[in-house]
Amino acid sequence: MIKSIHMLFAILSVSGFISRIMLAEFKPTLLQAKLAKIAPHIIDTLLILTGLTLVFQGNWLAGEYGWIISKIIILLVYIGLGVLAMRNTGMKRWSYFVGALACFGYILFIAISKHGFI
């Protein structure tokens, strides 16, 4: 149950990010809307909170938990690259955008395989 909610927030996070980049590029005025400003913070907070809940629910810290640390580190890189993509323009923006999506893909790989780099 919590896992489904966690995965839902993961999908909302990445689809929201892609939508904001597209708005920043093609319809920047829409980004002024209050919802566009606060929704990403709420979604990402809930993504992390449901992730932490799963850590304790599944007693994951009792075993090999390097993949969880890896996931959190790449999540921070994903958020950082996402912020840079929003703040820059042109090729720089698209490079950060692709980097952020690659991080998201890597997090998915870690989540499913339960194998990180630590």
Ligand code: HEM
């Ligand atoms: C962009 C960020 C994230 C994405 C895309 C993501 C994605 C996923 C996915 C798809 C699963 C299901 C994997 C499966 O069972 O096949 C999962 C499970 C899990 N996630 Fe995340 N996650 C993210 C962030 C986090 C964070 C920040 C934490 C911890 C603080 C976390 C902790 C967990 C745990 C412990 C499970 C395993 C649940 C279980 O099998 O009992 N996740 N995640």
